[in-house]
Amino acid sequence: MSETSRRYYPVSWEQLHRDAKALAWRLAESGPFKGIVAITRGGLVPAHIIARELDIRVIDTICISSYDEETQGDASVLKSVGGDGTGWLIIDDLVDTGKTGRIVREMLPKAHFATVYAKPAGRPVVDTFVTEVSQDTWILFPWDTEPQYAKPIAKARAGETVVP
Numbered sequence: 001m002s003e004t005s006r007r008y009y010p011v012s013w014e015q016l017h018r019d020a021k022a023l024a025w026r027l028a029e030s031g032p033f034k035g036i037v038a039i040t041r042g043g044l045v046p047a048h049i050i051a052r053e054l055d056i057r058v059i060d061t062i063c064i065s066s067y068d069e070e071t072q073g074d075a076s077v078l079k080s081v082g083g084d085g086t087g088w089l090i091i092d093d094l095v096d097t098g099k100t101g102r103i104v105r106e107m108l109p110k111a112h113f114a115t116v117y118a119k120p121a122g123r124p125v126v127d128t129f130v131t132e133v134s135q136d137t138w139i140l141f142p143w144d145t146e147p148q149y150a151k152p153i154a155k156a157r158a159g160e161t162v163v164p
């Protein structure tokens with residue numbers, strides 16, 4: 001999703017840890033896996049958590065970038081891996097339009113592809129995920145956010161400017 005995102009779904013470090021562990025529980029039944037291919041950069045944190053839970057020590061990366069902040073452009077593949085993916089687990093933080101997921105599936109058609117979060121357009125591309133959010137939601141990951149002053153509801157509703 002891009003400029004049309006109408007709402008935000010903020011995810012804390014604790015929630016991400018909990019959701020990635022929930023994904024590991026689901027994946028435990030689909031393994032064992034030879035190793036994990038993390039889709040950088042968003043897949044790196046969930047890949048670590050899942051590797052720890054499933055006792056996987058071999059981790060490779062596919063490096064793909066397609067978003068500048070909330071706007072999607074052409075996907076550029078900065079690093080790939082060889083093989084057809086047999087026995088491997090691909091991990092990303094989420095599928096949105098499914099563009100990134102389709103690229104990695106084409107590269108590794110035999111791998112199991114899992115994400116923590118999924119939006120409806122990308123959902124058919126993943127084998128396993130934990131939480132679905134609507135297509136017009138932008139997921140705010142903890143590495144992209146920091147705590148800041150929030151207006152009291154009454155002042156926000158009145159449209160008043162509050163200097164923190």
Ligand SMILES: O=P(O)(O)OC[C@H]1O[C@H](OP(=O)(O)OP(=O)(O)O)[C@H](O)[C@@H]1O
Pocket residue numbers: 001039040041042043064065066067068072092093094095096097098099100101122
């Ligand atoms: O389903 P899609 O519409 O392709 O969107 C999902 C992809 O977009 C984000 O990556 P991004 O390109 O922002 O790079 P990053 O992981 O380095 O932040 C996210 O981490 C997924 O990889």
Ligand SMILES: O=c1[nH]c(=O)c2nc[nH]c2[nH]1
Pocket residue numbers: 001067094095096137138139140141144
């Ligand atoms: O931080 C992010 N949140 C999202 O909802 C999203 N969709 C694609 N890429 C994304 N990155």
Ligand SMILES: [Mg+2]
Pocket residue numbers: 039040041042043064092100
């Ligand atoms: Mg990514």
